[in-house]
Amino acid sequence: MRVEPVPLGSVFRSRAKEEKAPTADKAPVTDSKQPRDPQAPKGRPTPKRSEAQTRRRSVANTPMTRKEAAKRQRDERRAQMERQRQALASGDERYLPARDKGPVRRFARDFVDSRVNISEFFLPLAVLILVLSMVRKPEVQSLVMLVWLAVIVLIVLDWIVTGFRLKKRLNERFPDQNKRGAIVYALMRSLQMRRLRLPKPQVKRGERP
Structure with a gap:
């Protein structure tokens, strides 16, 4: 009776290779083409x-x-x-200080800037009166007092007229809005020379706001 020879490779094949083969088959297949977020650490999901x-x-x-x-x-x-x-130079409402913001304050500025106010000449007149007061002559001193009194009276009258007219216009234009402090704000602005006012005037003289 003849016995067929058995291949030595099948007898002495490494058992470790047989154990590793199914493990390799079960390993998940990853797509190497899928981009990975550079901020995501290895082994962690990509953050949103x-x-x-x-x-x-x-x-x-x-x-x-x-x-x-x-x-x-x-x-x-x-x-x-x-x-x-x-x-302040361009009149942009977005970045103006809080005291200058709002349509009421803007209208008050335009109302003053559109008129010729006697009070805007207060500063140059005050400088002139100060210079004249240094002259030590009785007649000059009397003249200085009269001019100073006249300037004060004219400014007060100008403020009364400006405040009355502005209040009327504000009530017509903004009946339901808060107008507190707008009159004083406009009168203080009228004391400044036109070229020195901030925000800069946006209307011309004689132009109706």
Whole structure:
């Protein structure tokens, strides 16, 4: 009876290879072409875009030191002051100081700027009276007193007329809005020379606001 020879390879085959084969078959197949977020650590899921943006904002808004926080505040204040300065020159309502904001205050400014106010000549007249008061002559001193009294009376009369007319116009134009302080705001503005007023005048003289 003839016995067929058995191949030695099938007898002495490594058992470790047989154990590793099914494990390799069960390994998940990953798509190497799928892009991975560079911010996502290996072995972790890719974060959502909103989460990544929130994380970046928190890092950017969190100062590392007290010195950096103080520097950032100074830069923000400087930028805000620059915006206000440009707004005072251009009349941009978005960046004006709180005392100048609103349609009521804007109308009060335009009302004063459209008129010739006696009170706007107060500063140059005051300088002239001060110079004349240095002259030590009785007749000049008497003249200075009369001029000073006349200037005060004219300014008071001008304020009364301006305040009465402005109040009437404000009640017609803004019946339901808060107009508190608008009259005083306009009268204080009328004391300044036109070229020195801030915010800058946006209407011409004689133009109806």
